[in-house]
Amino acid sequence: MEKSRRRSPLEIKVTETHMCSVDLRLKILAKVPFFQNLPAEALVEINRLFREIGFDSGGYICLAGDPAERLFVVADGRVKLLRHSLAGRDILLDLLAAGEFFGSLSMGAQDVYPDTAQAQTAACILAIGRESFQQILERYPQVALSVIEIMASRLQAANERVQQLTVMPVEGRIASVLLMLSRKFGKPHTVGRLIEVPLSRDDLASLAGTTGESASRVMSQMQKDGLIASGRQWVAVNDQAGLEALARAEVP
Amino acid sequence: MEKSRRRSPLEIKVTETHMCSVDLRLKILAKVPFFQNLPAEALVEINRLFREIGFDSGGYICLAGDPAERLFVVADGRVKLLRHSLAGRDILLDLLAAGEFFGSLSMGAQDVYPDTAQAQTAACILAIGRESFQQILERYPQVALSVIEIMASRLQAANERVQQLTVMPVEGRIASVLLMLSRKFGKPHTVGRLIEVPLSRDDLASLAGTTGESASRVMSQMQKDGLIASGRQWVAVNDQAGLEALARAEVP
DNA sequence: GCAGTTAAATGATCTGCGTCATGGAACGAT
DNA sequence: ATCGTTCCATGACGCAGATCATTTAACTGC
Numbered sequence: 001m002e003k004s005r006r007r008s009p010l011e012i013k014v015t016e017t018h019m020c021s022v023d024l025r026l027k028i029l030a031k032v033p034f035f036q037n038l039p040a041e042a043l044v045e046i047n048r049l050f051r052e053i054g055f056d057s058g059g060y061i062c063l064a065g066d067p068a069e070r071l072f073v074v075a076d077g078r079v080k081l082l083r084h085s086l087a088g089r090d091i092l093l094d095l096l097a098a099g100e101f102f103g104s105l106s107m108g109a110q111d112v113y114p115d116t117a118q119a120q121t122a123a124c125i126l127a128i129g130r131e132s133f134q135q136i137l138e139r140y141p142q143v144a145l146s147v148i149e150i151m152a153s154r155l156q157a158a159n160e161r162v163q164q165l166t167v168m169p170v171e172g173r174i175a176s177v178l179l180m181l182s183r184k185f186g187k188p189h190t191v192g193r194l195i196e197v198p199l200s201r202d203d204l205a206s207l208a209g210t211t212g213e214s215a216s217r218v219m220s221q222m223q224k225d226g227l228i229a230s231g232r233q234w235v236a237v238n239d240q241a242g243l244e245a246l247a248r249a250e251v252p
Numbered sequence: 253m254e255k256s257r258r259r260s261p262l263e264i265k266v267t268e269t270h271m272c273s274v275d276l277r278l279k280i281l282a283k284v285p286f287f288q289n290l291p292a293e294a295l296v297e298i299n300r301l302f303r304e305i306g307f308d309s310g311g312y313i314c315l316a317g318d319p320a321e322r323l324f325v326v327a328d329g330r331v332k333l334l335r336h337s338l339a340g341r342d343i344l345l346d347l348l349a350a351g352e353f354f355g356s357l358s359m360g361a362q363d364v365y366p367d368t369a370q371a372q373t374a375a376c377i378l379a380i381g382r383e384s385f386q387q388i389l390e391r392y393p394q395v396a397l398s399v400i401e402i403m404a405s406r407l408q409a410a411n412e413r414v415q416q417l418t419v420m421p422v423e424g425r426i427a428s429v430l431l432m433l434s435r436k437f438g439k440p441h442t443v444g445r446l447i448e449v450p451l452s453r454d455d456l457a458s459l460a461g462t463t464g465e466s467a468s469r470v471m472s473q474m475q476k477d478g479l480i481a482s483g484r485q486w487v488a489v490n491d492q493a494g495l496e497a498l499a500r501a502e503v504p
Numbered sequence: 505g506c507a508g509t510t511a512a513a514t515g516a517t518c519t520g521c522g523t524c525a526t527g528g529a530a531c532g533a534t
Numbered sequence: 535a536t537c538g539t540t541c542c543a544t545g546a547c548g549c550a551g552a553t554c555a556t557t558t559a560a561c562t563g564c
Contacts, residue, residue, distance in 0.1 A: 200511065201511075201513095212511090213512095213513090213514085216511095216512060216513055217513080217514075220512090220513065220514080231512090232511055251522085
């Protein structure tokens, strides 16, 4: 067994008031799943409808409960989607990478954002007005079909999580969360498959529906068993099959 | 305090091999949220694409894991959307009323149904092929917009549930479930606002992410406090404000 | 470098609720 | 009615994991 805590292998960009270059925007938009099959000139036009906003790490992009008038696309950085509870205990719903969207999809004019979005790293966000996006949906039906597809897979993921919270013990849920993060944010690295998002034990706990202490205990054990490597604000997966075995275990 | 158990005020239709009349189908389709704003002749045409299937109570409409080739609309009856776990422990994701849809929305040809659908009462179901539905979406963009809207609200509901499972105690979760059911299936009745679905304690427990025994205990207490009335396979809400107070309580 | 701050590990304790077990009440069928 | 089945209520018990508290390690800014 090796030393448990070490220096972070995560390289965090410190770009202040993070902005992406004008031509980068087109490249980003072209990579957004639901704009993928559009002709180039449509993209150029759509690009004009987006406004670009930079956020420092920790900055709030939108707040749950605020009137929902825009839809956002992550151009660069990581965005945390979360929900506040009355007792101040926040729960993390999702982590978004470049190309993913959030914010207002519904056309009801009186709607509010259901969740808060917070920049987890410095981030560049593209924003579009609710009605502009609706025009795009009407003009390009294939975009609407893609959006439906994405919503369906998000709904499925949410239901999966409901199931996990109901039938799996903490260890299994943490394992599932780590596997999901590894799939989405993992990059090969000397320490293992490094999850390229700075995440505290509390963040992971919130994703798994438990407490920071429990997450810490479980992850210490995983580290001892050689399943993962981790330190302050970083995790890497070393034994995917091992984690999958834990993620399959149920409570009874 | 009154006697705790009584005869069921629920009237359950016993229509065998439940089918809905041909002209009823049009009325049903017109009430489906995403077909609501379509011209009459479009509805007639769409109606032709649907096939009608009757199910006895308890019958399986589709099974999680089967190749997903159709989309279903509930014409009459109640449908239970659920997920099996490896250990045999099922969890209830949703209860659907007439006008709601389920099944395959995604266009990927190789997809499978993510959840099982089971008739909770005798039910009449309208089914349409995956590709036929996609043609409708392409032909009538407004339908696609409605579908997006519905998916967004379902996703929000699922996220709400994740939050509840994380921060609320059993009592609060049962209260939330009862309120939700009362909103969706409640009808005024002498015993209170009666939830017009036959639901066992285990069903309610599964919706709240707990066990039948815990649900039973909590509901006994609620009954003593005059919040609800209930018996074998039925519940009625008597004090909505009281339940809402419980649904607001958190664990810390 | 050093001091101050924040995150992580880990131990000690306490409790909500899951599990197992039993008796009784409601319903369906004959 | 009566019987058998299913559903519900309720008690007893134990444990996973939340909570509280303390120490140690990693990062930040000066």
